[in-house]
Amino acid sequence: MSDLVVRRGRSDILRGVDAHIPEGQVVGLLGPSGAGKTTLMRTIIGAQRTASGTVEVFGRPAGHAALRRELGYMAQSSAIYDDLTVEQNLDYFRRVLGAPKTDVARVVDEVGLGSVRRNLAAQLSGGQRSRVSLGIALLGTPRLLVLDEPTVGLDPVLREELWGLFARLAETGTTLLVSSHVMDEARRCDRLLLVRDGRIIADETPDGLLAVTGASDHDEAFLRLVERDIAAGSEGGMNPRLTLATAGRVLTQVRHDPRTIALLVVVPALLVGLIAWIFDDTPVFDQVGPAMLGMFPFIVMFLVTSITTLRERRSGTLERLLTLPLHKGDFIGGYAIAFGLLAALQAAAAVAWAVWGCGLEVEGSVWLLVLVAVVNGLLGTMLGLLASAFATTEFQVVQFMPVFVAPQVLLGGIFLARDQMPDALRAISDWLPLSYSIDALNLVKTGGDTGEVLVDILIVAAFALGALVLAALTLRRKTA
Incomplete structure (x- = not known):
């Protein structure tokens, strides 16, 4: 030196x-x-x-x-x-x-x-x-x-x-x-x-x-x-083997943490059930149920994954890993695979409970409803990883909530149909991926055109992939 x-x-x-x-x-x-x-x-x-x-x-x-x-x-x-x-x-x-x-x-x-x-x-x-x-x-x-x-x-x-x-x-x-x-x-x-x-x-x-x-x-x-x-007076390319190794490690950690499993898999289904219970004997649950299948998994996956690299930073494992032959994409990709699998399990559980446990009426394919819910859970996962790559403290993660989550919940069509919004808010809504997820869920609920549903799914998946790539690019190998 x-x-x-x-x-x-x-x-x-x-x-x-x-x-x-x-x-x-x-x-x-x-x-x-x-x-x-x-x-x-x-x-x-x-x-x-x-x-x-x-x-x-x-x-x-x-x-x-x-x-x-x-x-x-x-x-x-x-x-x-x-x-x-x-x-x-x-x-x-x-x-x-x-x-x-x-x-x-x-x-x-x-x-x-x-x-x-x-x-x-x-x-x-x-x-x-x-x-x-x-x-x-x-x-x-x-x-x-x-x-x-x-x-x-x-x-x-x-x-x-x-x-x-x-x-x-x-x-x-x-x-x-x-x-x-x-x-x-x-x-x-x-x-x-x-x-x-x-x-x-x-x-x-x-x-x-x-x-x-x-x-x-x-x-x-x-x-x-x-x-x-x-x-x-002071980088190489990604390696699928390392990505899968990281995914396996994360899943093993989750297996040792029953509370996290409960939070990821059970809580969204319970929240959907709570909504059904509150509006029992009214048509409200059938109206808002599909949107809840989009919102609850999205929020839960975002909250869990937004603190992932913070945990690694605090323990020193992130610094250690990034000195090894592990590409930043392998690290983020491993988390994406692991939590993506959990998001799929979570979405399937929530849909199954909503349809067969709470009586949500679906005119379209239930499996298509599951697919939309899974993609939406993946969206929450990828946005959470992006926030985690940016953040250096838990306080910063909290600050990201109004940026990543609140606008999508408010403008996604949950509380007011998007075609009834003022033009300016509708224009903003068009740039929020959760809007397309909720549109797709409502289309499946009413038996709408499958082609439109697939287009919405592709748009949400593109947003999720973009967030994942940006997270890998944002994760810093060196610190100040």
Whole structure:
């Protein structure tokens, strides 16, 4: 890296960093909390925007798609899925990397997780979660391991074993960059980069550091360097296999969460039933029932999927995934497939309950009604993914509700037929996909022209596909 600058707001987090990390060595990145260690590591893996300077890894710009199979990354946060077991976490990341199946057993043994390999990650202690995260970084045959404080919270015996593992990996040619704020780990490294206030103030071997400072230990050496410093004043194409792997992982997570399954599948049917109950012995349910089959699944799918990448960001898994050979389209596409299947199940359940449970009279094909409801659920899913790709906080997701949902519900023809709206509102309604879904549902209800229904379905599907593509383009691989 050369003259590297990373800026956050008006502050420089890294200031003109120049460094070379030799291959096949354990390089310690040491310094106090807040010195810029994590930012420097995120820059090397290509997950951090830079203001200026260059960062190259094995002759390529940091973050290059070709590097993602050659890097193993462990963030400070555990960056694992709480609702998957240890083995399921490892197996998912193994599949993303294309590593052999035997890697799961290998890393379970290397990081000492054999006794809890079938436990959900949510049931693990902090140290065990860190070991799962480290195990993910060890999958495959990475040429460079970037490990952010991998030994924090581990017992002394396991720490000793892991440093032995790091040394053996370096002997086979693997390069390791290991951060720590504990200076007694410096002696275990082949080379040291000492960071303070966003700058590298020393690049030495452990013995060389003691020699140049005249200190008796590395804590004292660092303090002397600080005193001197004060005195002196950084993509490939999509892969269907990875898309399906992500979809399978999401479905496995949902399987471990019965409340989400209930929300997705049962709630829309219950809401439709509630409307039927409220307007029992009146013609109202037959009039508004089709629109409810469009509105309830749409809203529920939007709410659930709009927080998906937020969950990944908070846990650190999104940052980890986007340093691997996983295209952004694979990530979004996997979620789209998984939640699309759930949307189809949800829509079918809601229609079945409305028709056979609540007595909704349908003159057209019930199967066509199911198809329209399914496409509408997919629309809510894709718009939710789009909102999730844009948002960085739950508050921002709430702000998207008036943009993505409210206008479609108000102007989609649920409360007032679209042909009775003022011209200006009708013009806006023509640009909202939910309008076409509700039109199609009403046409099926009254036995209208099947051709018109299919045209409306295609329009809604086009909107959904456009939202999916925009979500993949919007998802940021790098953060500010």
